[in-house]
Ligand SMILES: [Zn+2]
């Protein structure tokens with residue numbers, strides 16, 4: 310069997326950084342060929358302003374966080390296809406490669422690692438469900454967001470768990486560390 314070469318974690322991290330930059334540049338060209346930015350978040354803002362906010366979300370490029378997760382899934386799928394001629398391929402765990410497992414053990418797409426919007430904005434989101442939060446009436450569920458303290462019903466199943474609160478705090482802290490470096 311062919312020995313597998315494992316690049317160091319520093320190389321992997323640097324490679325992912327470069328890949329994310331190149332992907333951003335490519336995606337910016339797809340959505341706005343004349344754009345001078347290679348930052349998808351910046352381009353989202355520019356397009357949003359240029360259309361005077363009258364823009365469907367599908368007309369905007371994915372944000373950097375979503376794009377990064379998409380690149381992870383693409384990389385994973387490519388790795389599977391590269392093994393297509395191997396009779397019993399060793400398949401790595403998709404968890405952490407843009408997918409996550411839910412309570413019943415099934416796989417679910419992990420769309421993003423951070424928040425879909427700044428906390429100040431999320432805290433203003435609320436639904437007016439009276440008895441139960443369910444689709445299509447609940448705006449929180451429709452936008453794939455957890456219910457907030459502003460929602461009318463405070464006992465629905467769409468409340469954020471304490472575990473998720475802790476993860477959100479950890480993510481906020483790691484963001485701060487990056488900015489300091
Ligand atoms: Zn609701």
Ligand SMILES: [Zn+2]
Pocket residue numbers: 435436437442449450455456457460461
């Ligand atoms: Zn709600």
